[in-house]
Amino acid sequence: xxxxxxxxxxxxxxxxxxxxxxxxxxxxxxxMQNLFHVNSAKLKxxxxxxxxxxxxxxxxxxxxxGTKTFGNALTGLLLGSLIGAALAFAMNRAKSLxxxxxxxxxxxxxxxxxxxxxxxxxxxxxxxxxRIIMAAYVTFFPVAINTLKGLKSIRKEHLELxxxxxxxxxxxxxxxxxxxxxxxxxxxxxLAAPLAITSAIVVELMGAPDGIGVIMVTSLYYGTxxxxxxxxxVFTSIGIGVLLFSIISLLERLVTPWQPEFRKKGG
Amino acid sequence: xxLLRLNKSxxxxxxxxxxxxxxxxxxxxxxxxxxxxxxxxxxxAIWSSILENHKTLGEFAKYTGTEAILGFLIGSLLGMLVAxxxxxxxxxxxxxxxxVAALNAVPIVALAPIMNNWFGDGMGSRIGVVAVLTMAxxxxxxxxxxxxxxxxxxxxxxxxxxxKGQTFIKLRVMHALPHIFTALKIxxxxxxxxxxxxxxxxxxxxxxxxxxxxxxxxxxxxxxACIVYAAAGGILLYYVIELLERLxxxxxxxxx
Amino acid sequence: MxxxxxxxxxxxxxxxxxxxxxxxxxxxxxxxxxxxxxVPQAQFAGYYxxxxxxxxxxxxxxxxxIPGGPDVIMEQQVSNGAADIGIxxxxxxxxxxxxxxxxxxxAQISQTSSNLLISKKSSGIDSFAKMKxxxxxxxxxxxxxxxxxxxxxxxxxxxxxxxxxxxxxxMDQFFNNQLDVASATTYNEYHVVLESGIKPxxxxxFRVEDGGLAMLEDAIFAKRxxxxxxxxxxxxxxxxxxxxxxxxxxxxxxxxxxVMNNVQKGSTTREHQVTMLKEFLKLVKPDGFPADKIGTxxxxxxxxxxxxxxxxxxxxxxxxxxxxxxxxxxxxxxxSQ
Numbered sequence: 027x028x029x030x031x032x033x034x035x036x037x038x039x040x041x042x043x044x045x046x047x048x049x050x051x052x053x054x055x056x057x058m059q060n061l062f063h064v065n066s067a068k069l070k071x072x073x074x075x076x077x078x079x080x081x082x083x084x085x086x087x088x089x090x091x092g093t094k095t096f097g098n099a100l101t102g103l104l105l106g107s108l109i110g111a112a113l114a115f116a117m118n119r120a121k122s123l124x125x126x127x128x129x130x131x132x133x134x135x136x137x138x139x140x141x142x143x144x145x146x147x148x149x150x151x152x153x154x155x156x157r158i159i160m161a162a163y164v165t166f167f168p169v170a171i172n173t174l175k176g177l178k179s180i181r182k183e184h185l186e187l188x189x190x191x192x193x194x195x196x197x198x199x200x201x202x203x204x205x206x207x208x209x210x211x212x213x214x215x216x217l218a219a220p221l222a223i224t225s226a227i228v229v230e231l232m233g234a235p236d237g238i239g240v241i242m243v244t245s246l247y248y249g250t251x252x253x254x255x256x257x258x259x260v261f262t263s264i265g266i267g268v269l270l271f272s273i274i275s276l277l278e279r280l281v282t283p284w285q286p287e288f289r290k291k292g293g
Numbered sequence: 294x295x296l297l298r299l300n301k302s303x304x305x306x307x308x309x310x311x312x313x314x315x316x317x318x319x320x321x322x323x324x325x326x327x328x329x330x331x332x333x334x335x336x337x338a339i340w341s342s343i344l345e346n347h348k349t350l351g352e353f354a355k356y357t358g359t360e361a362i363l364g365f366l367i368g369s370l371l372g373m374l375v376a377x378x379x380x381x382x383x384x385x386x387x388x389x390x391x392x393v394a395a396l397n398a399v400p401i402v403a404l405a406p407i408m409n410n411w412f413g414d415g416m417g418s419r420i421g422v423v424a425v426l427t428m429a430x431x432x433x434x435x436x437x438x439x440x441x442x443x444x445x446x447x448x449x450x451x452x453x454x455x456x457k458g459q460t461f462i463k464l465r466v467m468h469a470l471p472h473i474f475t476a477l478k479i480x481x482x483x484x485x486x487x488x489x490x491x492x493x494x495x496x497x498x499x500x501x502x503x504x505x506x507x508x509x510x511x512x513x514x515x516x517x518a519c520i521v522y523a524a525a526g527g528i529l530l531y532y533v534i535e536l537l538e539r540l541x542x543x544x545x546x547x548x549x
Numbered sequence: 550m551x552x553x554x555x556x557x558x559x560x561x562x563x564x565x566x567x568x569x570x571x572x573x574x575x576x577x578x579x580x581x582x583x584x585x586x587x588v589p590q591a592q593f594a595g596y597y598x599x600x601x602x603x604x605x606x607x608x609x610x611x612x613x614x615i616p617g618g619p620d621v622i623m624e625q626q627v628s629n630g631a632a633d634i635g636i637x638x639x640x641x642x643x644x645x646x647x648x649x650x651x652x653x654x655x656a657q658i659s660q661t662s663s664n665l666l667i668s669k670k671s672s673g674i675d676s677f678a679k680m681k682x683x684x685x686x687x688x689x690x691x692x693x694x695x696x697x698x699x700x701x702x703x704x705x706x707x708x709x710x711x712x713x714x715x716x717x718x719x720m721d722q723f724f725n726n727q728l729d730v731a732s733a734t735t736y737n738e739y740h741v742v743l744e745s746g747i748k749p750x751x752x753x754x755f756r757v758e759d760g761g762l763a764m765l766e767d768a769i770f771a772k773r774x775x776x777x778x779x780x781x782x783x784x785x786x787x788x789x790x791x792x793x794x795x796x797x798x799x800x801x802x803x804x805x806x807x808v809m810n811n812v813q814k815g816s817t818t819r820e821h822q823v824t825m826l827k828e829f830l831k832l833v834k835p836d837g838f839p840a841d842k843i844g845t846x847x848x849x850x851x852x853x854x855x856x857x858x859x860x861x862x863x864x865x866x867x868x869x870x871x872x873x874x875x876x877x878x879x880x881x882x883x884x885s886q
Contacts, residue, residue: 145333227400250741506689
């Protein structure tokens, strides 16, 4: 009758999924190379064990670059989230602000970083800061949109209850708005996290000295000899992304434990 | 946001836009930020470029637009599927959510070459890229909407002897609609930027192809013409979704 | 003693702007940033050698070498002050100048073209005539124009017979048969193909240089104002760079070691860089070219490059050859050798 949907993080299930995917991958790779004789099968879908071997033998490089990229992504994410959250609160406070800048916010997301780069570099002149700003640029939008939605979704009854206590602006903010917007803020963060990684890597293409993105490009450039290295970087970047995502999910559970999906429930 | 009526809520963005436009055209912005025209072109130059190249721009816009919309639809659909199965088969599907989120972490720098290897330099590559990028957003948002139901509502449904199907449609889906629409709005932006960035790598047509090509030649007016087309497409799609949102969930608090 | 540069950009307080001090031997070294055209590799051995062996330091320069990448536009980095000098191909330089960037070339590193067109023997494309209607890969941007010129000379009609497709910076499309004819450089992609298992006997190779209509490639360039205001520095950096290249020519093994210290670990092999250096040096000093003249700007070839650029629509206005390059810098650099 009730779907016993106890939302426990079933490590076993994830493990099962991953195992299943690994098997599927190896099978597909084998089929591509030996059954269908697909052109350049090694490039399209290499054997996982080959890639893993390359990863293991290159741990220092991957770890070093991965950490740099992760660091840049985190900085970009923090900056972008701060800007995004601040914007959301400002827009919620002043409807006029929201209607003024909303179309331009959307417009901002249409400008690919590559178009922005000459301008950002032209203003800032420093490569490292420019890269961080561009990373923040990509992440502020999902955080802003989701936080704003959260703020707006505060139920009228809750607002009325708060007002009946004649709260100060700060009390209103801290006791209701901030807390109520947290769940949606976290959605925004979860969406922005992989974007932060992606943009950190994309901006590395603009002449960064190191990072996972640089290895990605150079291994592609040098061809078949480094095909496994390329796939190693793909997995590394997934790893970083999942790490960031998990950290945020964990944070969410700690900070907003009241949310329905974290509670035991039926149905 | 009322689109077509020139009323109070329209005046503000419009006047701000006009102000920015004037500052831009007269190069006040250039003076303030110490930029050169070859870093940020002025609107009149962008306009001439649009006029000069409107045939190519139009053709390429259609090409890229198709990639974006198809990828958007496929990705959002797949994302919904994952979210729904995560709600009803939680043990299996929670893992699925993680996998989908992991896919989202594959940077486009890696995704594009992989897709290019599989699908060549045609639309298929970009549709693949956009689908992957939009899946996770839809999955996460939809899952949140479908699952973050207050238990008291679920109990109410049980108390009224609702079938699984009715619970699904009347409670879960309805509750999830605002989240789904948020995901659609984000996905719309992602699909446009995804298809454009996807074309930076290996493509012989499209707005992204033209943009990346021309910017390397520092042909800023034409590069920005591409950006203008992309932005126009994005804003159009956004308002379409806003319209749909108003149709589907007129009751939602955030609409007020 | 800090001398202010003429262009307003350089007056920024940002520490990365190219404010330079003309160095006496005991003054602090002048900071100078060199923007490479691509990722660190043997193609840029001269600069790394010059830095490692102290040639820049001897000239009073503290050089920083900035790697390039797929989305780095060298001309813009130099124009906006993120770098002081850069390496680019003349085809790219000319169109950037055409679009308003105030740049000029001050030394020509590679004297001949590295561009090859290759096809698999199995495709049967063994002559230019057979390229009609086939997919020919080019890196686009500014690089397809010498291919157009070359093929037109060999009898193909650019408007009807030539179908140029964008080629990425990998050879995957060639391996996947998504291209019939691919572009390759003598120092990299050709060997990437060989390293993938395809043998030289399996390939048809056409050299763009053979057509006499190649466009000049790797050159050192800078902002015109910067050169005017820092002429001494420009001469010094060119001198040190050419010394680096000469050293690399005479000590290839050591040069490769230096390069290997600077490449992205894990992405390439020493053998590949050895071959790259050998092949690239053939472009820096082609057969019969005097070693002491490397870096000279070949005015006739520059003009050819500019003519092709105009003829095929890469640039809209004819290049002003009096401002596009300054050959006196290299000449002065060579005088004090």
